[in-house]
Amino acid sequence: MAATSVGRVLTLCRQFQNAFRISTSLAVQQSALTLTKSQSYLDRLTYPLLSSNWHCHVGQCRPLHTTISRRGLEGFFDIPENWGEATVKSGAPWTAKQLRTKSNEDLHKLWYVLLKEKNMLLTIEQESKRQRIQMPSPERLKKIERSMKRLDTVVKEREDALRLLQTGQERARPGAWRKDIFGRVYWYRFREHALPWYMNKRYKRKRFYTPLFVTPHIRLRLEKHLRAKTRIQNKEREKQTVLQEKFPQIKAQSS
């Protein structure tokens, strides 16, 4: 991801970082606050993500504090009101459909928000293991992980589309179909090396060809595979005939 997008997004990333550094203390903390409090995640959609006013519309909101206490390490822990609670309310994870509606900057910021939340949950989990107490609402971790994965998927989709439109390349990482020593064909993905391949001793030991003495075994492997496949099919057919004899009124299942 970094290799392909570095050149393109380098100029953008500096702006991101600048904007992020300036607004990180305010925006990220506020967004983390609005996220980790007891509001459903879906309600977040009603809040404009990029707006500068982060007003909470419901009465049970935490008051926003703009001073950074403990210089940021507070981000590793939950808000003090939630310490000692048995369960902490949290909303649904982000779906891919919702994420596709967001812009790239929003997704970028959301990734960091989710990352900080994940760090916080991992900290709580480890501490609960140390103190031998049950962690409050462990399902939050799964939700975060799923959200992050979906975000990743959405960003990959966008990158794929961009790459296809601009260059026509289907894959980000170049590769080739190669035969290994056992005669199996697989997709070999290229890696970056400092030397050409004919000078790379470790690469030459890999052998992307099949020696002659292996070829009879390839046929044997194929026969074994086909035998197993026909065995499964015959078994299924016999099972169906037995069922038909026993229960003639059942309609034959379409295989």
Added chain:
Amino acid sequence: MARRLIYPLYQIGNPQLRIFRPPFSLTLVRPGKEQPQDTVQFRILMEMTKCDVRNYLEKIYNVPVGAVRTRIQYCTNKKRNHLNQKVKRPDYKVAYVQLAQQQTFEFPDIFTEKDVKSAEGSVEEMQEKFMEDEKQRQKPDLRRGGVTEWFGL
């Protein structure tokens, strides 16, 4: 970023490697041994380096980082499961981060029990009252000076 990050090869003159959307997570842990006041202990991914940790904390958490030291904790491969197979506990890397600007950090106590008074007239309140009465009834006689009822007289 995918799970298996493959970094591009770095040769002199290449642009600075930047990772957007890092997939690494840090876990703040309570130190097992006594650490100095300004040291914070993290568990990090095995692939992370000191520079990674420093940049992570400075950029994402806005924490002024002085020094970072890391070590790898090897966890046992000796335990066996019910099939007598060896089970490996995964290794992890520990980072000791010293904060700059003479800041101190003390690991807070997260799991303090709060005194919760349930609502008046509710079922929980009656249950709690009942439990308290039971406990009062089962308390031993104070005049016996701690000796149990088992001993006669």
